[in-house]
Structure formats: structure tokens, C-alpha cells
Amino acid sequence: NAGVTQTPKFQVLKTGQSMTLQCAQDMNHNSMYWYRQDPGMGLRLIYYSASEGTTDKGEVPNGYNVSRLNKREFSLRLESAAPSQTSVYFCASSERRANEKLFFGSGTQLSVL
Amino acid sequence: GENVEQHPSTLSVQEGDSAVIKCTYSDSASNYFPWYKQELGKGPQLIIDIRSNVGEKKDQRIAVTLNKTAKHFSLHITETQPEDSAVYFCAAMDTGNQFYFGTGTSLTVIP
Numbered sequence: 001n002a003g004v005t006q007t008p009k010f011q012v013l014k015t016g017q018s019m020t021l022q023c024a025q026d027m028n029h030n031s032m033y034w035y036r037q038d039p040g041m042g043l044r045l046i047y048y049s050a051s052e053g054t055t056d057k058g059e060v061p062n063g064y065n066v067s068r069l070n071k072r073e074f075s076l077r078l079e080s081a082a083p084s085q086t087s088v089y090f091c092a093s094s095e096r097r098a099n100e101k102l103f104f105g106s107g108t109q110l111s112v113l
Numbered sequence: 114g115e116n117v118e119q120h121p122s123t124l125s126v127q128e129g130d131s132a133v134i135k136c137t138y139s140d141s142a143s144n145y146f147p148w149y150k151q152e153l154g155k156g157p158q159l160i161i162d163i164r165s166n167v168g169e170k171k172d173q174r175i176a177v178t179l180n181k182t183a184k185h186f187s188l189h190i191t192e193t194q195p196e197d198s199a200v201y202f203c204a205a206m207d208t209g210n211q212f213y214f215g216t217g218t219s220l221t222v223i224p
Contacts, residue, residue, distance in 0.1 A: 004156070042117070042202060042214035043157070058211070090156050097210050100145050104156030
């Protein structure tokens with residue numbers, strides 16, 4: 001049982017380049033989330049999808065877009081990467097939006113030069 | 114919105130000693146408080162949680178206490194072991210089901 005799988009694990013971009021972070025879960029969860037983790041700032045919510053077909057902004061959505069491709073997959077896109085987006089990105093899922101237990105992937109370390 | 118503060122940022126203890134990590138929150142309506150453990154190179158994993166109608170919860174060597182009046186909650190790890198070394202995050206969930214995380218505590222257990 002893989003849980004939450006994120007790809008890639010590491011990525012280096014130049015300023016202005018675009019990329020998509022992929023996330024898939026095999027737990028039949030309804031809700032999925034993207035967080036970023038920065039030193040001294042904890043985890044902050046970028047976007048979430050409460051259920052298939054819906055997406056909503058979180059705490060820090062600027063510069064990002066998301067797509068809930070189907071119930072399993074939730075991708076995060078950086079259209080024009082900036083150095084301020086250098087961070088570790090975590091995808092998470094939960095049974096439903098109001099269900100408290102989050103399951104996290106192992107993260108993507110992104111550097112924007 | 115909710116604001117969660119966590120202390121200390123780093124903590125070193127001798128193996129077998131206890132470790133305590135404290136968090137405060139600002140929104141009195143927050144009703145769920147989980148603790149996550151993050152090992153190097155991995156994502157956070159839930160280790161224990163407490164709801165606002167409970168004052169204390171234990172699971173083997175770990176326990177969480179909640180003081181709603183003072184708006185703070187704490188993680189207690191007894192008889193620490195080297196495998197307890199990790200970064201620990203507290204969080205609070207507000208009435209909109211959004212989590213707000215603390216800034217993390219790096220715990221080192223010295224053998």
C-alpha cells in the first residue's frame with residue numbers, strides 16, 4: 001500500500017521556468033492538499049481539493065495553480081517559477097475535508113535559481 | 114486566522130529522559146489539535162491528537178495535554194529513545210477545517 005506518492009523528489013528550476021508536481025493517493029480519499037514547508041515557518045496550505053471536481057485556495061496560493069485530475073491525482077503547477085518558491089512541497093490526503101487525519105507524501109524539494 | 118506558536122525550536126535530551134514540546138493557539142474556536150512527527154527525508158506522520166472536549170490523551174510513551182482556557186497544548190514523550198529523534202509539529206484545526214501548523218521542534222535524543 002503506497003499511500004501518497006509524489007514526483008519528482010528533487011527539482012532545480014531557473015527563474016521563469018514552469019513545472020508540474022504530481023501527486024497520487026491510493027487510499028480512496030476524497031480530499032487532497034498541497035502544502036509548502038519553509039524553514040522556521042512550518043507547513044502552509046497552498047491549495048486544496050475537498051472532493052473530485054473542486055479546488056480552493058489556501059493560505060498562500062499566489063503563483064500556483066492546481067488540477068484535480070481524478071479522485072486519485074492532484075497536481076500543482078508553477079507557471080513561472082520564482083526564487084521565493086524555493087521550498088519543500090508536500091501533498092497530503094484525507095478521507096474527507098472534515099476528517100482530521102492527514103496522510104502526507106514524502107515531499108518534493110524544489111530549488112529555483 | 115489562527116496563529117500557532119511552538120516552543121522550543123530545538124531540544125536535546127539524554128536517552129531515557131522526558132521531552133516536552135509546547136504550543137499555543139489564538140482562535141478559541143479551534144477544536145482539534147494533532148501532533149506530527151517528521152523523520153529526515155519523509156513526510157509528517159500523525160502520532161497523537163486531541164479534541165477540544167478532552168484534557169489529556171495517552172498512547173504508550175507519548176501524551177498530549179490541552180488547556181482550553183489558556184489556549185495551549187503540549188506533547189510529552191517519556192523514556193525517550195534514539196528513534197524518537199525527529200522534527201515534531203503541532204497543529205490546530207479551525208472551524209473551517211483548515212490546519213495551521215507550528216514551526217516545528219527538532220528533537221535529538223542522545224544515546
